[in-house]
Amino acid sequence: MARLYVLANVATAWCLALVLLAAFAAQFLSGEPPCPLCLMQRIAMMMAALGPLSVLVASARGALSSREIAVGASIAILASLLGACIATRQVLLHILPGDPGFGAPMLGYHLYTWCLVVFVCTILAAALQLCGLTWFQGQAQGAPAIARVTALLLGLVIVGNILSVIAEAGFAWHLPDNPTRYLLF
């Protein structure tokens, strides 16, 4: 059961990190700087990834317990709820017939629609983990290498986004609603 928890949290953290990487790649490949709502969804996704990461780190230390799993799941749920609210707002902004939406669609849907799907799936995964605590017993030893690589990947994604936001906003406190270029350059 404990190994299943480690596996589930590795899958959740990597899914969120890969979605963030895909959004980052789409930003540069399509040449479209992200809007403030897009960036807030990325921020919520980064925060949601902290939940499974905290479980992996506890597991790597050999201190995986029901408490650690519950804290990790609650972090993922709180961040995903906020992210789902932000994504829903952006979906509703572009829901009128004839509205082309913001940015280029990917696999038939815009990135904010995919974000909403990802946040709902993250909430479901965290809720299932909380339900599964009924059968969780004792502590488990995890894989420190996986936790280290996951933390490194998430750290790099966050640092990349920080540099991108600074390039996009320049020295302005807020981003423009519809950014078309990087203000720092």
Added chain:
Amino acid sequence: MILAIIMLIILASLIAFWRGSRAAVPLFLLALIITAVVFYQDMTTPLTISL
């Protein structure tokens, strides 16, 4: 710039989780609250994008 500051707090929270610091969850909650406030400001500010 505010979004970069939030991301910096998230990075600090990640590092705190990795080091096993007790500041990790408070840092996460701080980032969550600031993001919620920025989102609220965004919702209550008139839009300037083209619909």
